[in-house]
Amino acid sequence: MNETTIDFRLNGTPTEVTVPTNRLLADLLREDLRCHGVRSSCERGVCGACTVLVDDLPVASCSTFAFDVDGASVETVEGLAAADGSLSPQQQAFAECGGFQCGFCTSGMLMLTTGLLRQNPCPKRADIRSWISSNTCRCTGYEMILESVERAAELGDGGAR
Amino acid sequence: MRAQALGAGLVAQTQSSIPPFELHRPGSVAEVVALLAVHPEAVIAAGCTDLTAQLREGRVPRDLISVRRVPDxxxxxxxxxxxxxxxxxxxxxxxxxxxxxxxxxxxxxxxxxxxxxxxxxxxxxxxxxxxxxxxxxxxxxxxxxxxxxxxxxxxxxxxxxxxxxxxxxxxxxxxxxxxxxxxxxxxxxxxxxxxxxxxxTSDLLWFGYERSMRPTTTVALAIRVVDGSLRVTATIGSEYRRPVTVSTTADVAHPTDLDPGSVGRAVASRLPDDIEDRAGSAEYRRHLVAVLVGRLVATARDSGAQAPEGVTA
Incomplete structure (x- = not known):
């Protein structure tokens, strides 16, 4: 049988889909569920552009099979802003500090930041550097990204669900 | 370049699409072994961070056994x-x-x-x-x-x-x-x-890892008590060649008596001639290994490592 049905929560919404067993989470989210903030780039789990949170932990959705999120909670950048469109603290911080240039890596960086702040609401710069080193910014705007994460922590509630 | 694996769909959404396979999700080691008996060429999958790369590189499994739900x-x-x-x-x-x-x-x-x-x-x-x-x-x-x-x-x-x-x-x-x-x-x-x-771990005195020269050369080093002497075992890693493990015995009873320089040279001298790789000649790698082993042994010497209970050093 080359299909399987999975139940999971996508940005808080119960979701049931039947997918080919070889469907990758990134493709499920982007193509089937229209979460276009999930970016595919290196497709080797290296660059972090496709980072989403699965049960609060950052994972590379390009290197995760969709069947593996059965029963899990998946969060993408689409779930960060409030229903009225107001930005989350992390998004606000990235906007304030210029934590993006071309913007391609930003959704992955935001999800990584969300995961970090949930585990460590007041991270030291070394902690931030360690986490952010998981992701690649081809514009090399790392200093502003580091400042953005620090600002997100200042704004508090950065990892709010 | 975008490639299209047979049967994966008309439009590849990824650089190299992953071919279809039959998924098995057992809940115990016994179930996995039973599945392997029926599907001897099945691929075992856990974290999948490397496996998905292998599949994109052309590996085509007919059956995939996910072991994520195996608590053992x-x-x-x-x-x-x-x-x-x-x-x-x-x-x-x-x-x-x-x-x-x-x-x-x-x-x-x-x-x-x-x-x-x-x-x-x-x-x-x-x-x-x-x-x-x-x-x-x-x-x-x-x-x-x-x-x-x-x-x-x-x-x-x-x-x-x-x-x-x-x-x-x-x-x-x-x-x-x-x-x-x-x-x-x-x-x-x-x-x-x-x-x-x-x-x-019964006779293990000390273990350490040096990766400051990664990817050129890494060294993991363990010191054990064997027949009243210390045996130093080092595994040398590199980005470009398979790891090599070598051992040397020091006729001393305690890590404080180890001489980092002589242990480093002894380990380096035991490396095979084909230790050379794209990162350096055999001579260069032997030099690096001697330095890194020496650092580790010095750390062990200064750590006050004690023999496990019941082990005579």
Missing amino acids: LQQVRHDGGVLRIGAGLTHHEGSRHPLLQATLPSLAAAWADIATVRIRYSATIGGNLLARRFRYEMPVLLGALEADLELAGATEPRRPVDWLWGGGDHDGGDHDGSERDGAGAGAWRTRGLLTGVAID
């Missing part, structure tokens, strides 16, 4: 002086496991440095070993510790870490070893299912 692969135990680490533990879970931190904190610390944060939450120790990538670090750490691979359903239930490399020198083998052992209906009996690794 998530255990850490320490019985009778043997530390057992389940193959399904992620780098994050394993390196932070309280029993590992209490029993072999230096391995926990070294393990905690592997890979990036995101990879660490998904990738497993079993995948790191069985991917057989020279640049991966668990074979280096476990080689120096003389760990055994524990294999369920296999003709040989325990194999040394060096068994991963067999006679071949290729980078990027199979997750389950089918290529190296010869794919076929009986091959899985040779490789079995990797359930974990076993490390004898």
Whole structure:
């Protein structure tokens, strides 16, 4: 049988889909569920552009099979802003500090930041550097990204669900 | 370049699409072994961080067995002086496991440095070993510790870490070893299912890891008490060639009596002539190894490492 049905929560919404067993989470989210903030780039789990949170932990959705999120909670950048469109603290911080240039890596960086702040609401710069080193910014705007994460922590509630 | 695997759909959404396969999701080691008997060429999948790359590189499994729901692969135990680490533990879970931190904190610390944060939450120790990538670090750490691979359903239930490399020198083998052992209906009996690794801690005095020169050269080093002397075992890693393990015995009773320089030179002199690789000549790598081993031995000497209870040093 080359299909399987999975139940999971996508940005808080119960979701049931039947997918080919070889469907990758990134493709499920982007193509089937229209979460276009999930970016595919290196497709080797290296660059972090496709980072989403699965049960609060950052994972590379390009290197995760969709069947593996059965029963899990998946969060993408689409779930960060409030229903009225107001930005989350992390998004606000990235906007304030210029934590993006071309913007391609930003959704992955935001999800990584969300995961970090949930585990460590007041991270030291070394902690931030360690986490952010998981992701690649081809514009090399790392200093502003580091400042953005620090600002997100200042704004508090950065990892709010 | 975009490639299209047969049967994967008309439009490839990824650089190289992953071919379809039949998915199996067993809940126990016994169920996995039973599935392997029926599907001997099935691929075992856990964290999938490396496996998805292999599939994009052209590997085509007919059956895929996901072992994420097998709790026996998530255990850490320490019985009778043997530390057992389940193959399904992620780098994050394993390196932070309280029993590992209490029993072999230096391995926990070294393990905690592997890979990036995101990879660490998904990738497993079993995948790191069985991917057989020279640049991966668990074979280096476990080689120096003389760990055994524990294999369920296999003709040989325990194999040394060096068994991963067999006679071949290729980078990027199979997750389950089918290529190296010869794919076929009986091959899985040779490789079995990797359930974990076993490390004898009963005579282990000290362990450390040097990765400051990675990827050119890394060194993991263990010191054990053997027949009243100290045996130093070092595994040398590199991005470009399979790890090499060498041992030397120092006729002293305590790490404080070790001479870092002479141990470093002794280890380096035992390296094979084909230690050269794309990163440097044999002479250069011997020099690096002598320096790194010397650093580790100096750290061990200064650490005040004591023999485990019941072991005479």
